[in-house]
Structures are given as structure tokens and as C-alpha cells.
Amino acid sequence: MKQLTIIKIGGNVIDNSENLHQFLLDFTALPGDKILVHGGGKIATELGESLGIEAKMVEGRRITDIETLRIVTMVYAGLINKNMVAQLQAKGSNAIGLTGADGNIIKAKKRPVKEIDYGFVGDLDENSVSAETLDRLLKAGLVPVLCAITHDGETQLLNTNADTIASSVAVAMSSLYETRLVYCFEKKGVLKDVNDDNSVVREIKANEFESLKADGTVQGGMIPKLHNAFEAIKKGVSAVYIGKADELAELAEETFGTKMLK
Numbered sequence: 001m002k003q004l005t006i007i008k009i010g011g012n013v014i015d016n017s018e019n020l021h022q023f024l025l026d027f028t029a030l031p032g033d034k035i036l037v038h039g040g041g042k043i044a045t046e047l048g049e050s051l052g053i054e055a056k057m058v059e060g061r062r063i064t065d066i067e068t069l070r071i072v073t074m075v076y077a078g079l080i081n082k083n084m085v086a087q088l089q090a091k092g093s094n095a096i097g098l099t100g101a102d103g104n105i106i107k108a109k110k111r112p113v114k115e116i117d118y119g120f121v122g123d124l125d126e127n128s129v130s131a132e133t134l135d136r137l138l139k140a141g142l143v144p145v146l147c148a149i150t151h152d153g154e155t156q157l158l159n160t161n162a163d164t165i166a167s168s169v170a171v172a173m174s175s176l177y178e179t180r181l182v183y184c185f186e187k188k189g190v191l192k193d194v195n196d197d198n199s200v201v202r203e204i205k206a207n208e209f210e211s212l213k214a215d216g217t218v219q220g221g222m223i224p225k226l227h228n229a230f231e232a233i234k235k236g237v238s239a240v241y242i243g244k245a246d247e248l249a250e251l252a253e254e255t256f257g258t259k260m261l262k
């Protein structure tokens, strides 16, 4: 089976031009087929605030009313996605920037209203990602760059967490490729002490996740990230890593960040 690397880059790195530049250089240098998935939550929050719209997050997910949907569409599908593509093109990567609506690559379902109304947030299931369409783009020599905007197939754009997109894309692609998934963010990996960058946990087994949550080692945005990472491993992705964006070059030596184990 051919190898494929899916890399997700978060908003804190996208917001730092030096780290982003180094990350995109390393991403371009990675051999083989690859797909980039990007977030940008921090930038959407800042733009919203400058327009007087305050961000509301529940369990790592943004409550997305119609005004917020406009903002995230402009920021993720426009500003960030197109700048990322232009930077990759300048570095020699033939990137093509896409939302889930383009080529019907990711069809989501609006999250049902229960105790909380998340608004225009899209959830994914095992049929959401078109592996065939992504495969056709890869075979054409293109590097897909996916943002956090999906659609429902009936004209409605939806906001889907980028960690979830990366995990679902990796699972779908693992039917066609030997797929590895890499979550890149601003820290060196999953840390024993979130304030000590030298406390990287090298490997985490799926059955250790609950106790890491319970004892407070992993908190906030790391909880859904690890959940998505273990979902990917469980559903056929061959390797999942979490580590620092501007250390991506170390992936080749296997000294990169934290590795998830079954």
C-alpha cells in the first residue's frame, strides 16, 4: 500500500508567522503523498471580537450562530486557506485549498439540538469523507489543503472542528493508503506538566486516556484532540502523533512528540 501523511495544524501556530513558515517548509520537504488540514480558531475569535461578536466555546466546540458562521467561513475558507496555499506554492508544493463543499469532499450533518444548541456545527460519520475524490487529487499530483468548513449537501455550510476533520479524513483514506496522522500544535507533545516543555509523554496507550483526564494531566483542547487521535488508531490509521509544528522534520527519526498506541 502507498503511504499517506495527514497533518493537522492548529490556530496558535497559524497565528505565528515564523513558526508557520518553518512548519510549511518542513511540510513541503516531507516525502510522499500528503494532505494538510488547518484550523484557525484563535484568528476567528480575534476577528469576531473586533466586530463585537464574542466567541462561545463548549467542550472545545464553537457555538456557531449565523453571524459566527459568516466569520468562520471568511477566516477559514478565505483568509487562512488561501494564504496557506500561496505560501505552499511559493515553497514548491502544488497545494489546492478546499472546503468540504468543494468536490463534495466532506458532507456533514448539522449537530442536533439537545441541552445545547451549537448552531451551524457539522458532525461527521463514517460516510462523510470522499476518499475517492481526495485520491484523485493526490493522483493528479496535488496537495489538498482542507479547512474547517463543511456542508450538508443542501446549500448549508457548517463549521466542523479541524481535529475531527483530520481524524475522519485519515480514517477514510486508510482504506486506500497506509495512513499516518500528525497533530501539530505549539507544544512538544502531550506533556506531563503542561507548563514544562521537557515533560513530553513519549507514548500513550488508549486505555491510559481516561486516567490522564481524571488526574488533570490533559485538559481543555487536548481532551478532544486525544479523543480524535485514539478514534483514528482504533479505526485503521497506522500511526498517530501529536507534536510541535516547527519540529515536524523529526518525524522521520521517530523522535517527534507523543505517539498514540492501541
Ligand SMILES: Nc1ncnc2c1ncn2[C@@H]1O[C@H](COP(=O)(O)OP(=O)(O)O)[C@@H](O)[C@H]1O
Pocket (backbone or CB within 6 Å): 009, 010, 011, 012, 013, 039, 041, 060, 184, 185, 186, 187, 189, 190, 191, 192, 193, 194, 217, 218, 219, 220, 221, 222, 225
Ligand atoms: N497535557 C497537555 N499537554 C499539552 N497541551 C495540553 C495538555 N493539557 C492541555 N493542553 C492544552 O491543549 C492545547 C491544545 O489544544 P487546542 O488549543 O485545541 O489545539 P490547536 O492549537 O491544535 O487547536 C494546548 O495549547 C495546551 O494549552
Ligand SMILES: CC(=O)N[C@@H](CCC(=O)OP(=O)(O)O)C(=O)O
Pocket (backbone or CB within 6 Å): 009, 010, 011, 012, 038, 039, 040, 041, 042, 044, 060, 061, 062, 072, 121, 122, 148, 159, 160, 161, 162, 163
Ligand atoms: C465547531 C468548531 O469548534 N470548529 C472550530 C474550527 C476551527 C478549528 O478547529 O481551529 P483550531 O484547530 O485552531 O482550534 C472552531 O471554529 O474553532
